[in-house]
Amino acid sequence: MKYIDEFQDPELARRLLDDIHSTVTRPWALMEVCGGQTHTIIRHGIDQLLPEKVELIHGPGCPVCVTPLEVIDKALEIASRPGVIFCSFGDMLRVPGTGRDLFQVRGAGGDVRVVYSPLDALRIAQRNPDREVVFFGIGFETTAPPNAMTVYQARRLGIRNFSLLVSHVRVPPAIEAIMRSPSCRVQGFLAAGHVCSVMGVEEYPELAERFRVPIVVTGFEPLDILEGVRRTVTQLERGEHTVDNAYPRAVRPEGNTAARAMLEDVFEVTDRAWRGIGVIPDSGWRLSAKYRDHDAEHRFSVDGIQTREPAECRSGEVLQGLLKPHECEAFGTLCTPRTPLGATMVSSEGACAAYYLYRRLDLTPAAREATPVV
């Protein structure tokens, strides 16, 4: 156990690991949904500390990675227009669109600004009444409430030059799509803790029952992951499939009711395309009719954009847990954080980036053949 001394509480980590090792009798495949969890797992070598019989499959829970190329291209198009101030979170800057990224748009004279909070973008709109300010609203259930509040405030304060380019996604329909896929091997889920901080756990029992799959709400610190794995494996060994909350310090069963109410008001559920995966029914949000004035797609005509995905990039399979990043031919050769082909190599939560940053891999073809890692 080479990494265990690096855990915050190595004694507790060892106890959890011992417990997992003594519980497991058969092979199990678990999916961690959240990209933050993927990074923790790879950074701390958790997958290598677990019994060989427990396989962790990386899920689609990276908001930057699943944003479709078409939406990125729309963002790039809007950001390039004169008179526009385009605001975004920092991790969208280098996500490749067709041929360029936001970093390059700014280099070419576009007014692209990075904000810490969507409310900062609203303030920029207040201070620049003669400019159009657009905020790039991507993310899961954790990020949607802040963006919803910002649109609500824009409307309340009568700030007309503010709009949101929306590409929000929801976790439960993604879990359903993964379970329905004929190639699905997932037998248990570590659900994303911070998504559940907002949404609570009410959406999950029905899924757990229908697909007979345990769903354990899990945080993203190293000990949280071990505890999530321990509880999921314990259920699987006992033949159970319930929803269990292993992250109670941050997740109440009802979530954050004020945030949920705001989501209901500002957004409505819609079908969404996920990069590399395709359209998943009811898997996203768009602005509801009441807020259409603040919808950037409505305000700027950006239809008919021609997108082109790099043929070598297999991030769709990576996002569905069908392929490990280093199994992609381009990994570490054509595709690196400096020259990314896909968002999964750029994002701070992307699986390809996690493998590149935290795991030394011998990438010579001979070594690839000889030693499949993980």
Next chain:
Amino acid sequence: MCLAVPGRVLDIEERDGTRMANVDFGGVVKEVCLEYLPDLQVGEYAIVHVGFALQRLDEESAKQTLELFATLGMLQEEFGDPWDLAAEAAGTLPPEGEGARR
């Protein structure tokens, strides 16, 4: 971006009809909206995501998490200059095939 960081409320004020706070994240202070946790008080801890307090957290777990994030350099990732970080990623990583850094 989906990272949510615990922080301690330093002071609270009403701005434009919105409840806002200064929140301390292990030394970095940011402005945070409290509309989703309206009864959060000065001195309490909460999990904050993109400038919004989303859920209360007890002091001990908050401190542990902050300590862990500081050790792992994650506070720098979250609060550092995003243009610097992007430029660094674009230009100063080790050459292809060299593998991991940090």
